[in-house]
Amino acid sequence: MSRELSELFDRNRQWAASTEARSPGFFTGLLSQQSPRYMWLGCADSRVPANELVDLLPGELFVHRNVANLLVHSDLNALSVIQYAVDVLGVQHIIVVGHSKCGGVRAALDNHRSGLVDNWLRHVQDVRDTHEAFLSGLPDELRIDALVELNVLEQSRNVCRTTIVRDAWQRGQSVAVHGWVYGLHDGLLRDMAITASAHEEVADAYDVALASLRQRWRQAVRQRASRTTSTEASGSTSPISSTVSSRAPSSL
């Protein structure tokens, strides 16, 4: 085995030993069953490790990840994970998690060709095209994170529209769908406030979240414009102010 890989086994042994030392019987306790309360549908990006950033242990989070955190209605892989999570494990929450500066979203936005994955990212381009009028009103550097958020809204609604979630709601099972965005720049999660826990709530949750998203980004554009104007007026060319002005709004 290469040194690189044997290092992973070394690290694994250390991790298992320290976990067991901290909590004796930890692994044997998980043998018989898992009963996670949460399901995470996130991006495959290596900078967004699901368990770690919500500080949950093995057994506490049921995870599915793919490029750009999509729920495509013909994707048997993702649907099977959701079905098992809802019908067998009885998770209470399904959380769609996008992240800022997502490479998949950026490629989709820019029509960047990477190969087979372009077909997968076509779904993100559909989201882009649906919201084209809004996105075209944003400056280039803000557009990617706005599309990340729009994609979270769309994928959250897609989860709500699966037969699995609809059937669960119909039989009175308690399961809520949420949409969050993780900030690569500060390690924090933001709630996109598209939570739905019944079929009747989905349309309103989507509309309200979308209106709030648009308002936030338009406000960010205005703040950015006024900062640029005041910077120009003071004659400052500080890279710090230009860095701050190109950031997503702090209220996100």
Ligand code: CO
């Ligand atoms: Co990503």
